[in-house]
Amino acid sequence: MAKEGAKKEEKKTRREPLIWIRLSSPSKLLRAFVVSLIAVLTVYAAIYYEPGQYGIWFADVDEPILLGDAETGELVRQVVDGIFEQKLTRPTLAGLLRDRRPRIVILSLSNGDQPAKVIVGRGRGIVAAADDAIRRSREPMNRLYDPRWVKIDVVQQASTEPGFQFGGTMALTRASQGVAFPRATQLAFLPDQLVAYSLVDDQRQLRSEKIIAYLKNDARALKRFQRLDATKPLPVYWFSTISFFTDGKKFSGLNNGQRDVASMDGEAIVQGVKLGADFLAGAVNSEGRFLATSEPDEALALKYDYYQHAGALLALLHAGKADATSMNAEAIGRGLDFLIKHQPEDIGSLGLGLAVGSIWYRLRPASTSLPSLRQWAAQLLQKQKADGSFEVGTERRFEEFEGAAALGLWEWFNVDKSAPVLTSVQRAADYLVAKRDRGLPDARLLADRWLARTLSGLYRAQKETRYLEHLQRLAGAMIASQNLSAIFPAWRGSFFQPPDFLETGRRASVLCDSYKTVRAFGKDAIAQKLFESLQSASSFQIQNQFLPEKVLYVARPDQKLGGFPRGLSDYRISLENVQANVDALSCYLETLTH
Numbered sequence: 001m002a003k004e005g006a007k008k009e010e011k012k013t014r015r016e017p018l019i020w021i022r023l024s025s026p027s028k029l030l031r032a033f034v035v036s037l038i039a040v041l042t043v044y045a046a047i048y049y050e051p052g053q054y055g056i057w058f059a060d061v062d063e064p065i066l067l068g069d070a071e072t073g074e075l076v077r078q079v080v081d082g083i084f085e086q087k088l089t090r091p092t093l094a095g096l097l098r099d100r101r102p103r104i105v106i107l108s109l110s111n112g113d114q115p116a117k118v119i120v121g122r123g124r125g126i127v128a129a130a131d132d133a134i135r136r137s138r139e140p141m142n143r144l145y146d147p148r149w150v151k152i153d154v155v156q157q158a159s160t161e162p163g164f165q166f167g168g169t170m171a172l173t174r175a176s177q178g179v180a181f182p183r184a185t186q187l188a189f190l191p192d193q194l195v196a197y198s199l200v201d202d203q204r205q206l207r208s209e210k211i212i213a214y215l216k217n218d219a220r221a222l223k224r225f226q227r228l229d230a231t232k233p234l235p236v237y238w239f240s241t242i243s244f245f246t247d248g249k250k251f252s253g254l255n256n257g258q259r260d261v262a263s264m265d266g267e268a269i270v271q272g273v274k275l276g277a278d279f280l281a282g283a284v285n286s287e288g289r290f291l292a293t294s295e296p297d298e299a300l301a302l303k304y305d306y307y308q309h310a311g312a313l314l315a316l317l318h319a320g321k322a323d324a325t326s327m328n329a330e331a332i333g334r335g336l337d338f339l340i341k342h343q344p345e346d347i348g349s350l351g352l353g354l355a356v357g358s359i360w361y362r363l364r365p366a367s368t369s370l371p372s373l374r375q376w377a378a379q380l381l382q383k384q385k386a387d388g389s390f391e392v393g394t395e396r397r398f399e400e401f402e403g404a405a406a407l408g409l410w411e412w413f414n415v416d417k418s419a420p421v422l423t424s425v426q427r428a429a430d431y432l433v434a435k436r437d438r439g440l441p442d443a444r445l446l447a448d449r450w451l452a453r454t455l456s457g458l459y460r461a462q463k464e465t466r467y468l469e470h471l472q473r474l475a476g477a478m479i480a481s482q483n484l485s486a487i488f489p490a491w492r493g494s495f496f497q498p499p500d501f502l503e504t505g506r507r508a509s510v511l512c513d514s515y516k517t518v519r520a521f522g523k524d525a526i527a528q529k530l531f532e533s534l535q536s537a538s539s540f541q542i543q544n545q546f547l548p549e550k551v552l553y554v555a556r557p558d559q560k561l562g563g564f565p566r567g568l569s570d571y572r573i574s575l576e577n578v579q580a581n582v583d584a585l586s587c588y589l590e591t592l593t594h
Contacts, residue, residue, distance in 0.1 A: 055122050056102045056103070056104065056122040056123065056124070056129075057104075057122075057180070057183040057237075058104065058155065058158040058160075058180045058188065058237035058239050059158065059160055059183075059235075059237060060102040061101075061102055061103065061104055061155050061156075061157070061158045061239070062101065062102065063101050064156040064157055065099060065101070065103065065126055065154065065156070067095075067154070067242070068095070070093060070095075071091075071093055071095050071096055072244065072253070074091040074092070074093050074096060075091065075096065075126065075130060075152070075154075075244075076152065076244055076246055076251045077089055077091075078090075078091055078127070078130050078131075078134075079107065079130060079133075079134065079150060079152055079246070080150070080246055080248055080251075082130075082131075082134035082137075083107070083109065083134065083137060083147055083150055083248075084147060084150075084248040086138075088131075090127075091127055096125075096126055096127050097125075097127060099125040099126050099127070100124050100125045101124070101125065102122075102124060103122070103123060103124070103125060103126050103128070103129035103154070103155070104120060104121070104122050104129055104154075104155040104239075105120075105121045105122075105126065105129040105130045105132070105133045105152065105153070105154055105155075106118060106119065106120050106121070106133070106152075106153040106154075106155070106188070106190060106241070107119045107121065107133045107134070107137060107150060107151070107152060107153075108150065108151040108153070108190070108192075108552050108553070109137060109142075109144045109147050109149075109150055110144075110147065110148060110149045110150075110548075110552045110557060111144055111145065111146050111147055111148050112148040112149065112548075112557050112558050112561075113556070113557065113558055114556075114557075115552070115553055115554065115555060115557070116149075116151070116552040116553055117137075117142055117144050118190065118193070119133050119136045119137050119142055120133065120136075120186070120188055121133025121134070121135075121136060126154065129154075130152075147248075148247065148548075149245065149246070149247055149548045149549070149552060150245070150246050150247075150248070151243060151244070151245050151246075151254070151549060151552055152243065152244045152245075152246070153190060153241035153242070153243045154241055154242050154243075155239050155240075155241050156239075156240050156241055156242055157239065157240050158180070158237045158238065158239040158240075159171075159237065159238050159239075160235055160236075160237055161235065161236050161237075161238070162233075162235045163233035163234075163235075164233060164234055164235065164236040165230075165232070165233045165234075166206060166208055166230045167205065168205070169203060169204050169205060170200065170204045170205065170206065170236075170238070171204075171238065172200070172204065172238040175191055175195055175256055175257075175490070175568060175569060176191055176240065176256040176490075177191055177238045177239060177240050178190045178191050178193075178194065178238070178239050178240075178241070179194065179200070179206070179236055179237065179238060179239075180236065180237040180239060181225070181228065181234070181236055181237075182228075182234060182235055182236075184224070185224040185225060185227070185228065186221075186224065187221060187224060187225055188237075188239075189211075190241070190553075191256065191257060192257045192550075192552065192553050193214075193553050195569050195571065196553040196554050196571055197210055197213075197214045197553070198210055199211055199214060202569065208230060211225060212225070212226070243255075243257065245259075245548070245549040247548065252549075254549060255489075255490075256490060257549065257550065258490070258543040258544065258549075258550075259542065259543055259547070259549070264535075264538070264539040264542055264543075266589075266592050266593070268542055269538065269542065269585060269588060269589050269592065270323055270589060271547070272541070272542045272545050272547070272585050273319050273322055273323050273326055273582065273585050273586050273589050274319075274323060274325060274326045274562075275545070275546075275547065275561055275562030276315075276319065276545065276562045276563075276564075276578065276581065276582035276585060277315075277316055277319035277320070277323075277326035277327075277328060277562070277582060277586075278326075278328075278561075278562050279546075279560075279561065279562030279563045279578060279582075280312050280315060280316050280319075280331070280562075280578060280579065280582060281316065281328035281330075281331035283312075283575065283578075284331040284334055284335050286334070287334075287338060288334035288335050288336075288337050288338025288339075288341075289304070289309075289338055290308070290309050290312055290335070290575050291575070292304070292305060292308065292574065292575045293572065293573065293574050293575065305575075305576075306339065306342065306344040306346075306349040306353070307344075307346065307348045307349045307352060307401075307404070308575050308576050308579065309335065309338070309339060309349075309575075310339060310344070310349055310352030310353045310355075310356055311352055311576070311579045311580070311583075312335070312575055312578070312579040313332055313335045313336060313339070313352075313356045314352055314355060314356055314359075314579070314583060315578075315579040315580075315582040315583040315586065316328060316331060316332050316335075316582075317332060317356065317359050317360070318582075318583050318586040318587065319582055319583075319586045320332075321586070321590070322586040322587070322589040322590045322593070323586075323589060323593075326586075329364070332356075332360060333360075333364075333367055335356075336353075336356055336357060336360055336368070339353050339356070339357075340357075340369055340372045346392075346398075346401065347380060347383055347390050347391070347392060347401045347402070347404070347405045348392075348398070348400060348401035348404045348405070349404075350376050350379055350380055350405065350408065351380060351401065351403075351404035351405035351406070351407055351408030351409070351450070352404050352407070352408060352450075353376060353408070354373060354376045354377055354380065354408035354409070354411065354412050355404075355407050355408045355410075355411040355412075357369075357372065357373045357376070358373060358408075358411035358412045358414060358415045359411055361373065361415055362414065362415060373412065373415070376408070376412075377408075377409065377412045377416070377421070380405050380408060380409055381409075381420075381421075381424055383405075384405075384424060384427070384428065387427075387431055387435070388427030388428050388429075388430055388431030388432075388435075389402065389428075389431045389435075389436075390402050390405050390428070399446050399448075400446070400448060400450060402428065402431075402432060402436075402451075403432060403448040403449070403450035403451035403454065404450045405428060406425055406428035406429055406432065406450065406451060406454045407450040407451075407453055407454045409421055409424055409425045409428065410425045410453075410454045410457050410458070413425055425454065425458065426458065426462075428454075429451070429454055429455060429458055429467065430466075432448070432451050433451075433455075433466060433467070433470045434466075437470070437473075442473065442476065442477040442480060443477065443480070443481070445473070445474060445477040447474075447478065447503060447506040447507045447509075447510050448474070448510070449506050449509035449510050449513070449580075449583075449584075451474075452471060452474055452509065452510045452513040452514060453509075453513050455467040455468075455470060455471050455513075455517075456471065456513045456514075456516065456517045459471070459517055459521075460517070460520070468517065468518070468521070471513070471514040471517055471518070472514060472518065472526065474510050474514060475510060475511050475514035475515070475518075475530055475533075478495070478507045478510050478511050478533070479511070479529070479530075479533045481495055481496070481507070482494070482495055482507075482533060482536065482537065483495065483496075483497065483499065484533075484536065490568070491540075492536060492539075492540060493535075493536030493537045493538070493539050493540030493541075494537070494540045495507050495537075498567065498568060499540070499567070499568060500567075501544065501564055501565065501566060501567060501577050501581065502566075502576060502577050502580055504537060504540060504541060504581070504584075505541070505564075505577065505580030505581035505582075505583065505584045506580050506584075507537065508534060508537040508538060508541065508581075508584035508585075508587075508588070509580070509583055509584040509587055511530055511533055511534045511537060512534055512584060512587035512588055512590075512591065513587065514530055515527060515530040515531055515534055515591060516587075516590070516591060518530060519531075519591075531591070534588060534591070535588075537584070538584070538585060538588045541564070541581050541584065541585055542585070544564065544565065544568070545562070545563070545564055545581070546560045546561055546562060546563045546564065546565065546573075547561070547562075548561065554571065560573060562578075563577075563578050564577045564578050564581045564582075565577075
């Protein structure tokens with residue numbers, strides 16, 4: 001019996017290691033091969049991908065990865081081939097292949113019509129994590145037909161807050177850190193998602209009702225989130241990433257979801273102007289009326305603003321002048337016809353309307369009602385007082401109206417060539433320079449882009465020193481209020497703290513018209529300083545414009561593409577913001593190409 005037991009034990013021992021299986025027939029050979037393959041793949045998956053509830057999660061990411069240009073290019077190529085071409089490309093650089101630290105790669109896939117699908121890939125090593133994300137993108141629930149844009153986020157650092165409770169203030173930086181929930185939920189939100197859907201509010205509090213609304217179309221994710229007990233502390237993770245954006249043809253690095261300043265070349269400015277002009281043209285309905293805001297409830301509550309309507313048409317004209325492909329004659333024509341039909345009354349709307357009509361008449365005389373323009377000019381001349389000022393209201397926004405009236409008369413003079421009209425323009429400019437602005441300290445000067453444009457035209461025609469001097473004074477005041485400190489790099493080039501997007505557009509326009517005039521008349525040292533300031537402002541504008549990488553997560557990316565947000569953490573759009581920034585960028589593009 002003892003010998004029999006020993007034989008059985010010996011036989012059992014021989015069967016355990018797969019490599020010792022004896023093969024005596026084809027069927028046994030095939031069965032052994034399959035068993036071996038399954039075992040190898042199981043071990044491979046456990047080491048390489050570690051999927052499922054026991055896989056890598058944010059707490060496991062313990063070391064950032066450094067990617068040079070070559071490594072970045074190979075990583076992006078791996079993703080592009082996997083997503084756009086549906087083929088497997090293996091990186092070859094040792095720096096990528098040697099990495100075996102726990103990694104998380106997050107892919108955001110968009111077709112331009114719907115919010116991006118966000119897919120979390122995990123693995124030991126950056127290549128494994130990217131492969132896992134690509135593999136998951138092909139699962140039925142994640143499959144996206146005709147992907148147009150892809151954003152790649154590589155998690156660099158993660159910190160744990162072990163006792164977080166809903167209703168408490170979080171320790172994350174809202175626009176630059178994402179948040180992940182416990183491993184069992186498999187839920188993580190990028191900073192772009194937190195901002196786009198206000199999942200975290202201005203007080204840095206997680207809004208559970210917003211998260212529920214955001215997850216309503218993903219039943220499984222919603223169920224996992226609702227399993228969390230909001231009354232008890234739970235661990236959450238704040239994480240930061242390095243990001244890259246690609247359309248399958250080229251890619252750019254991102255910083256906090258924004259393009260690097262180093263990539264703000266002429267091509268980027270052309271794209272910004274083109275997309276901004278397309279947004280404005282797309283906002284004009286068949287009647288010729290602009291959509292005033294991205295918020296339907298706000299649009300119903302607002303009285304229609306003819307002043308912003310005319311400003312948007314001016315921005316469209318400016319974009320078409322700077323870049324011929326941005327000219328949308330149909331939208332401009334409809335918008336001008338609407339303005340003529342509804343006869344604006346305040347001097348701001350009259351002034352900008354007259355400017356639009358005069359410029360359009362010079363471009364398309366057969367398409368413009370000259371009698372209507374004469375009528376608007378006559379109304380403005382009647383409203384001008386003996387000292388050159390105009391009758392305006394007392395609201396703060398009316399401060400711009402006199403500059404708008406002066407610009408309208410200046411553009412009309414370029415059509416009419418009448419000496420009395422030129423005299424009226426000079427009187428208006430002299431009043432604004434010598435009476436409105438002279439007694440004010442520079443810090444209180446209005447960013448009057450319409451006055452700056454009028455002074456630029458007058459100086460070129462008249463060579464009156466006082467016009468150039470005031471342009472330089474306005475520009476100096478703008479530079480003094482610009483955010484140029486390295487303390488807040490995301491604010492660089494903007495104006496006010498926190499940055500005001502509307503004021504940035506207005507002030508960049510003042511800088512631009514001042515720069516073009518100063519440069520044209522040989523003041524190189526001053527011109528260089530103005531250009532550097534203008535360049536910083538334009539970089540900030542492009543970084544924050546709703547370009548493809550910024551609209552990935554919104555409900556209808558195609559409807560916001562080319563627009564501008566109201567603030568760094570406010571993704572609503574207003575016509576006023578868009579027209580001011582498109583106008584300024586168009587001016588900057590002119591300085592680069594003319």
